[in-house]
Amino acid sequence: AQSVAQPEDQVNVAEGNPLTVKCTYSVSGNPYLFWYVQYPNRGLQFLLKYITGDNLVKGSYGFEAEFNKSQTSFHLKKPSALVSDSALYFCAVGGGATNKLIFGTGTLLAVQP
Amino acid sequence: DAGVIQSPRHEVTEMGQEVTLRCKPISGHDYLFWYRQTMMRGLELLIYFNNNVPIDDSGMPEDRFSAKMPNASFSTLKIQPSEPRDSAVYFCASRFVEGASSGANVLTFGAGSRLTVL
Numbered sequence: 001a002q003s004v005a006q007p008e009d010q011v012n013v014a015e016g017n018p019l020t021v022k023c024t025y026s027v028s029g030n031p032y033l034f035w036y037v038q039y040p041n042r043g044l045q046f047l048l049k050y051i052t053g054d055n056l057v058k059g060s061y062g063f064e065a066e067f068n069k070s071q072t073s074f075h076l077k078k079p080s081a082l083v084s085d086s087a088l089y090f091c092a093v094g095g096g097a098t099n100k101l102i103f104g105t106g107t108l109l110a111v112q113p
Numbered sequence: 114d115a116g117v118i119q120s121p122r123h124e125v126t127e128m129g130q131e132v133t134l135r136c137k138p139i140s141g142h143d144y145l146f147w148y149r150q151t152m153m154r155g156l157e158l159l160i161y162f163n164n165n166v167p168i169d170d171s172g173m174p175e176d177r178f179s180a181k182m183p184n185a186s187f188s189t190l191k192i193q194p195s196e197p198r199d200s201a202v203y204f205c206a207s208r209f210v211e212g213a214s215s216g217a218n219v220l221t222f223g224a225g226s227r228l229t230v231l
Contacts, residue, residue, distance in 0.1 A: 034219070036222075043117075043206075043224045043225055044204070044206075044222040045222070046220070049219065090156060099144065099163070100169065101220055103148075105155035106156065
């Protein structure tokens with residue numbers, strides 16, 4: 001069965017500092033990994049995905065994520081955080097024998113000015 | 114493209130009443146997903162359809178929940194009777210399958226329906 005874990009409920013970072021939001025996954029076979037962002041009272045928006053190829057994936061708004069197969073991780077990163085990055089971030093895993101996309105519990109990113 | 118459209122955006126009802134949530138996926142998308150979001154449980158997959166056919170409903174909490182997709186442009190999620198613990202935000206999402214691996218394609222989410230059961 002697919003599963004994804006986001007170990008931090010909340011990440012606090014000062015504006016201008018680098019940020020990391022952690023994600024680990026479990027899936028049989030090759031994983032399809034996604035990051036989505038949710039702003040208050042909105043639906044989820046796609047940020048980036050890893051399917052195959054280069055382990056470093058670049059996405060929207062300056063975000064990137066690194067796929068690490070040995071650690072089964074797919075951490076989201078950004079070199080310099082903005083206050084406007086404050087939102088709820090979800091990691092998700094697909095693939096395996098199903099077409100499901102399973103989400104983690106989400107990590108609230110709070111960027112202080 | 115108007116995106117995935119959900120209605121109502123907000124619903125307040127009393128325990129025991131029937132609730133129907135509606136979703137119009139993006140035209141041409143052949144997968145449709147229903148998710149439920151709560152503080153306690155995060156984002157849970159309830160059911161998904163492929164070409165209007167329910168594929169996996171193992172996430173549906175209990176028999177009070179049912180979902181249908183009578184055609185490619187419309188789906189409903191019904192709760193009958195509703196209970197306070199059903200209070201949540203319900204999201205619909207759709208996906209267009211491109212390539213051999215449908216799981217690699219991006220989901221587009223609607224804005225959600227916030228349900229409050231008193």
